[in-house]
Amino acid sequence: MPKNITDHSNLCLHTMTTKPWSLREAIDGYEKAGVPGITVWRQHLEPYGPEEAGKMLRGSGLHVVSLCRGGFFPADTAEGRQANIDDNRKAVDEAVAIGAPLIVLVCGAVPGMPLVEGRKQILDGIAKVLPYAAAANVKLAIEPLHPMYADSRSAVNTLAQANDMVEALASPFLGVTVDVYHLWWDPDLANQIARAGNTIFSFHLCDWRTPTRDILNDRGLMGEGCINLREIRGWVEAQGFSGYDEVEIFSTEYWAGDQAAFVERIKAAYLKHC
């Protein structure tokens, strides 16, 4: 097991974790709470535009950890695939504007498209965006999504697949995101984290509730569920990962409550359970 977490110096929140907050409110709220890291979702960036958002973030004391999310490569037509690649290049521009060194890729899936075809289109899409990202000094991280999202959100559903893609494209600008929610069940997880090694670019935390009441928006606060959070953190850190611990919780229940109080609960749960 890794050593215990004793302070919040390595904590990062995703703006989607406090979805009701605007980017302005999130910046202010995280700073007030002493949370040093922020991962910005594009929907929170959009109302301000990347330039204005970049000014706000640079004017804060926060460290921008990543931009979420690029990806969604597969499409039924060549035009659709090109539009998706263009949108990923736009995400690179946004990352530059807000000072995010990394874009997390939710790779996409089209219901009814054979997974083999979707996976091929994903690899092709990443290959086409990668030079643009590298030229901008922005890294890309493939985030494998839980198999329950294979129909419509990502055809990349295991860390093994993400590792295969990273090895196939072999660029210092391409790595993986390890998200405990998506990967905890995998009997091969420890091995695949070791295989990923120094290509682990980011690490996402939350928990798996029993029962899970909604397939999208019922993630648990750390400690509310069954995920072996500390053990997985140990595996990741054993590979030399020293980035932020990013809390990414989609929860209709928590979004309905007071967000500042929720941030305090996250801080406590982080110390106790991660």
Next chain:
Amino acid sequence: MPKNITDHSNLCLHTMTTKPWSLREAIDGYEKAGVPGITVWRQHLEPYGPEEAGKMLRGSGLHVVSLCRGGFFPADTAEGRQANIDDNRKAVDEAVAIGAPLIVLVCGAVPGMPLVEGRKQILDGIAKVLPYAAAANVKLAIEPLHPMYADSRSAVNTLAQANDMVEALASPFLGVTVDVYHLWWDPDLANQIARAGNTIFSFHLCDWRTPTRDILNDRGLMGEGCINLREIRGWVEAQGFSGYDEVEIFSTEYWAGDQAAFVERIKAAYLKHC
């Protein structure tokens, strides 16, 4: 691709597919509809008891394909684990009583128990039930469940894991169930089906709806979703599998409607999409 299905001679329904029907109603309904196979769930058997249920089934023209479900081996205490093993032996007795040649195992999981421990307890539990099943000439099939059930229903979440267990215990009475709902997303599925070979004891059909509105009871009728049903059937049949095509749909939506009409919809969907 396998050859098209042109009649219902290989069709089997799970009594849970028509959950509102009693076993009596299911027997009569399937016979009237010309569905030759039935897989009996223990909750449908329970009101009659195994002897009476056995008489009803032998008095019908139906072929009993399997008993669902054994398993649920892990428990926090030795007493709990023994109670689970005893319950599986009881299931063997029930299978004998109703003439079911096979019990499908949903292997179980305890929220918060490390998956590695759960998996160990599952292998141990199967090993303890297997001689009793073999002596009764009843086979056991490990059914890997979708990773979204790893918290509380099964710590066996890939066909690779089930194959490992079958190889470890090496008995002609132990095999696997291939259920498209649980396995369709797996990038290694074709390989693992080939590896399972003649240890494929049963084959379950339904579809994956987009969106999935409920994690348990929103399975789709074949053709309503994105699963490559025919391709997977081809992989299974290429291994020499010639058992029934079992339709297992848990659906709050379909359970709320007329069950005889639902059976007719299943028959049509089976010919069109499987």
